[in-house]
Amino acid sequence: MSSSPIYQCNVYFGLDIARASDILYGGYFEHRLSSSAQLSLYHQRVTLDDIRLETGNYSFPIIARGCTPSDTICIGFMAHGSDVTRYNTVPIGTDEIQIYPEGTELLYQSSGASRWIIYAVPRAILQQAMRAYSGQDMMLSKENAISLKLPEGSIDSLLRQTNDIFTIAQNNSNSGYREGALNRIQEQLLTSYSKVVCDAMLEFSIEKKSSVSQRHNNLILDSEYFVMSCDDVSTSLINIAQRTGYSLRALELIFRNSVGMSPGKWFLNLRLNGALRDLLMATPMSTVSGIATRWGFQHLSRFSEQYRKTFGEYPSHTLNRSKKREETAFSERELDGQVTP
Template structure:
């Protein structure tokens, strides 16, 4: 059956990245802004039948939390800014790639300019290519995210392969996109390139360290769920530490080492971004105070100060623009 191709390119600016939930097709991600600087995010997607190639470029510090697609495995790597990026609290090495099983949860934390690349493909299809090229299937984990070391120069080879495929799709889009035969060739090139890279890769060799980082990721997620529950303002950091089984000092160290910020700042960022998202999507019958209270802010003047320092405008201005749009 001929392969149909679909290409999409979009640039999000200002506060728009908060509403970019589908940057990985089939998954769902929430973006959080950490700076009052205007944000710019570029996203490209090329769909070739049941294979999807995507890339996102962030020009600002960002947190993205969500789940990967459930219809296949994903292979991801940092084309740029890997030294500034963490995945599920684990630092990403310069020649590392990540294998994401179907539906796995992912916390992406970038402290500056970064660009990620992701290839999503049904496992049966990539294994068929692997067996045809190497005589054996790829050793893929089915339960948890894991990292592999690519051979030197391989990351740049995959980046070039990505850029060529997306660049070709972008140039042909005004003329109706790729012809089926060309789409088939591009898809074959992507799959063989990735299979060759993965078959020559080696395990990251840090299973014990990864276990600790995975435990810290689950700890941070659990603490965040507690803070964002209905008890939000009634739970002090000391109580959060006690419930987690750690001392306050240990909890502080885990957060600083894992996500490069204190627990208080992490939770404040989550609450402010929740309020921002509600202000951007609420109708004219909702007030700033209602949204502030929902996210655990009891003092309106303090909330306004926190909000303005984070996003560069008062919450009332965000709500007014949202109401005008609606």
């Protein structure tokens, strides 16, 4: 039996959402914000031994870059917002589920409010359940994410069961579960998801996403790595174009078609969010100028204005709030005797 809590709920507001990396247990995701207006992230997790059910509800447009857990397959679908959401630059279709192999690099992007569901299960457990249901071995890719088209109404059915599970878990989180009830919930989830995957693979073709989209996603990922690995993270688009072999015009078209913004705006957002995370995690020695320079901003006044326009406050205000929060936490640790004089 897992020693971790059965049910967990986390709520993040405002700029603190940029610190919310543990939205998928065992994975890591970096949130990038484009504004500070009415931001909230409501995250729930149910843990049943090695199997987890997770959901995140965003009230705002979001870019999240990261990777899925290295020890589980993740089966995901959109509870709402599929019409405004992409994974790895590919639009998510209605009545689709996505299956992500262990450790999949993932770019999640939504241009509006959205809610996602992820069912994370070890590969051996899932394939055993699929074999028991279908009577045959049904192998899932260890390398590539795939999309499966489901019959109409299947997503609604999964969503109802998911909501029921979260309600039951939340209501019983304080009193605890009897082992029999826990096992029944676990079996119901495994049966439902293995059935959905088997039926979709047997009756519907796997949605083969465009190889062009995959190349464009790789281009954006490689460009980000290149920018972040340079001593000057404000590396010009000309250098990116020279390295990738694309013209500036081609880069412009690829970014606008794949992520809905120009490459200049994309990398500016990347750098501003990097500075935001550093300011939120500031140490007593941190300075605005030092953080701005680290993220390739050479003109402090221009950086401050760009930051304010994006996040609704000046970087000095974020830094001051972070330092006050750290001072409060330090004082509380002292009172609890956790700090050695």
